[in-house]
Amino acid sequence: MSWVDCFVAAKIDPYVVFTVKTQEKKSNVAKGQGNEAEWNESFLFTVSEDVSELRLKIMDKDTFTADDFVGEATIPLEPLFAEGSLPPTMYNVVNKDRDYHGEIKIGLTFTPEPERSNFRSRDYAAEENYGGWKESSF
Numbered sequence: 028m029s030w031v032d033c034f035v036a037a038k039i040d041p042y043v044v045f046t047v048k049t050q051e052k053k054s055n056v057a058k059g060q061g062n063e064a065e066w067n068e069s070f071l072f073t074v075s076e077d078v079s080e081l082r083l084k085i086m087d088k089d090t091f092t093a094d095d096f097v098g099e100a101t102i103p104l105e106p107l108f109a110e111g112s113l114p115p116t117m118y119n120v121v122n123k124d125r126d127y128h129g130e131i132k133i134g135l136t137f138t139p140e141p142e143r144s145n146f147r148s149r150d151y152a153a154e155e156n157y158g159g160w161k162e163s164s165f
Contacts (some may be wrong), residue, residue, distance in 0.1 A: 041097060043131075046153065047072040047081055056088045073088040080104055083131060085120060098128040102135070112136040 038103035041064045043054040050072050057064035081102040087095040107113050115134035122128040 039095075039097065040126060042086055044084040044086060045070055045072075046084065047074060047078055062163075074104075081135070083118075083120075083133070085131065092141050096123060098122050102133070104135075106136075107134060107137045109136050111138075113150055 038059060039061050040056050040058045041062075041068065042056045042058065045052045045054070052070040052072070054066045054068050081104055083100045083102070085097040087097050087098065089095060100104055100118040100120045114134045115132050117130040117132050119127060120129045120131050135157060
């Protein structure tokens with residue numbers, strides 16, 4: 028996964044917080060990489076039938092003060108559940124005022140548990156399924 032800011036940013040140490048409903052995962056800090064940051068990390072989330080989006084919050088790691096919010100992106104997951112994977116794709120990043128603030132590139136993979144492989148059909152009986160997201164950067 029990589030991110031591109033729409034302006035020349037000060038030197039920042041970005042990281043990404045991934046959220047699916049109440050589950051959160053945090054990437055490593057790309058120290059000193061600013062808007063050229065790239066991560067090649069994988070995260071695993073447990074998903075249920077009512078999960079519809081993956082939220083990405085880009086933060087700037089600060090040593091002596093609270094970390095700064097840089098921007099966020101929301102990725103709809105229905106196409107992922109239907110296809111099983113999505114190639115690395117650019118998603119818009121918006122700031123706190125919902126104004127365009129750049130883009131982040133991320134690839135996703137969904138892998139249902141074998142006994143629950145009917146996840147793609149929204150009318151199934153299973154309560155939960157398990158999937159993972161694999162990030163890529165180019």
